Amino acid sequence: MDPVWAVGLMTGTVLDGNIDVAMLKTDGETVAELGPYRLAPYPPGLRDLLEATLAEARQWNFQGPDPAIFAEAEEALTRAQAEAVRDLVENEGPGLAQLGIVGFHGQTVLHRAPQSGRKGATRQLGNGQLMADLLGVPVAYDFRSADVAAGGQGAPLSAIYHAALLRGLGQGPSTAVLNLGGVANVTWWDGAEGVIAFDTGPANAPINDWVKAQGLGEMDRGGVLAQSGKVDEARLADLLTHPWFAAPYPKSLDRFDFPAAMASGLDPADGAATLTAFTAAAVGRALDLLPQRPNRLIVCGGGRHNPAIMAALATRARIEALPAEAVGWRGDAIEAECFALLAKRVARDLPISFPTTTGAPAPMTGGRLAEPKARTR
Numbered sequence: 001m002d003p004v005w006a007v008g009l010m011t012g013t014v015l016d017g018n019i020d021v022a023m024l025k026t027d028g029e030t031v032a033e034l035g036p037y038r039l040a041p042y043p044p045g046l047r048d049l050l051e052a053t054l055a056e057a058r059q060w061n062f063q064g065p066d067p068a069i070f071a072e073a074e075e076a077l078t079r080a081q082a083e084a085v086r087d088l089v090e091n092e093g094p095g096l097a098q099l100g101i102v103g104f105h106g107q108t109v110l111h112r113a114p115q116s117g118r119k120g121a122t123r124q125l126g127n128g129q130l131m132a133d134l135l136g137v138p139v140a141y142d143f144r145s146a147d148v149a150a151g152g153q154g155a156p157l158s159a160i161y162h163a164a165l166l167r168g169l170g171q172g173p174s175t176a177v178l179n180l181g182g183v184a185n186v187t188w189w190d191g192a193e194g195v196i197a198f199d200t201g202p203a204n205a206p207i208n209d210w211v212k213a214q215g216l217g218e219m220d221r222g223g224v225l226a227q228s229g230k231v232d233e234a235r236l237a238d239l240l241t242h243p244w245f246a247a248p249y250p251k252s253l254d255r256f257d258f259p260a261a262m263a264s265g266l267d268p269a270d271g272a273a274t275l276t277a278f279t280a281a282a283v284g285r286a287l288d289l290l291p292q293r294p295n296r297l298i299v300c301g302g303g304r305h306n307p308a309i310m311a312a313l314a315t316r317a318r319i320e321a322l323p324a325e326a327v328g329w330r331g332d333a334i335e336a337e338c339f340a341l342l343a344k345r346v347a348r349d350l351p352i353s354f355p356t357t358t359g360a361p362a363p364m365t366g367g368r369l370a371e372p373k374a375r376t377r
């Protein structure tokens with residue numbers, strides 16, 4: 001099948017205020033060409049609306065009718081992301097008339113992993129039909145629900161793209177990919193057909209929430225606060241006794257499963273240092289679960305910009321950690337690129353989740369496809 005131009009969109013649970021937008025040419029199995037990408041800021045007020053939506057989602061907790069704020073937030077974020085696609089494709093790409101499909105992840109507002117005797121639940125806001133009509137281009141969306149309904153974790157979905165990137169480097173089981181978003185996840189490829197992926201623990205979310213709660217900004221920029229503090233080693237050791245870390249993969253987390261309150265009672269710097277060390281130590285525990293422990297991590301996601309986290313990976317996870325750019329990848333674009341490739345897989349009815357990545361009972365297709373009422377061409 002001939003490759004088409006696809007755009008992928010990603011906005012993580014960390015709510016950094018940006019829409020990740022990336023373009024690539026793909027047939028859903030390989031990448032023929034990389035196109036432009038950008039981090040497009042949300043319009044004024046949308047980040048605050050989404051923060052309020054996440055708070056109401058936790059109160060809702062999958063019980064009863066949707067909170068009214070869901071519909072308001074869904075329309076606002078869909079329109080904002082559609083405009084981000086239009087701006088990228090028209091100004092830096094080949095134009096909407098040449099765009100084959102959009103992969104619209106939407107905004108995760110709540111995620112509950114499955115437990116023994118209970119299926120999980122997940123909710124992403126994003127109106128795929130509205131985006132398709134706004135752009136005049138097919139849109140793949142709602143990537144996680146089918147997997148969860150079948151008993152899978154619904155996350156992570158980036159494994160198939162991470163494995164393709166590792167394959168492109170000729171890197172086998174000694175190198176893994178770590179994504180540091182609101183939550184952290186790892187992808188390991190055995191060098192043949194086997195791919196394993198799962199969430200390792202918290203990443204930026206509790207650190208950002210802690211810094212914000214102290215009135216010190218939106219995040220620990222440059223890791224400065226953590227680097228000025230001292231890790232509470234006793235507290236860290238206690239946090240690492242949580243049974244989740246010893247549980248076998250596949251497994252997934254919501255951004256609030258390990259909240260900023262883990263640092264309660266510490267001063268701002270020591271709290272940031274302890275949460276940062278916890279993120280890295282949790283990665284180390286996760287690597288110990290793999291069939292072969294890698295000796296190198298290629299790190300993507302916003303957390304790679306935090307020198308305190310990157311340094312802690314060496315000391316707490318006992319592994320060499322390189323930013324994605326060190327191997328020629330576009331670190332800020334990878335997750336959006338993933339959903340561009342997944343969109344084409346949805347259109348071709350190819351699997352997007354697997355037993356060793358989400359715990360799905362078999363390789364599973366998923367996602368929904370919205371066709372525009374009027375095409376751009």
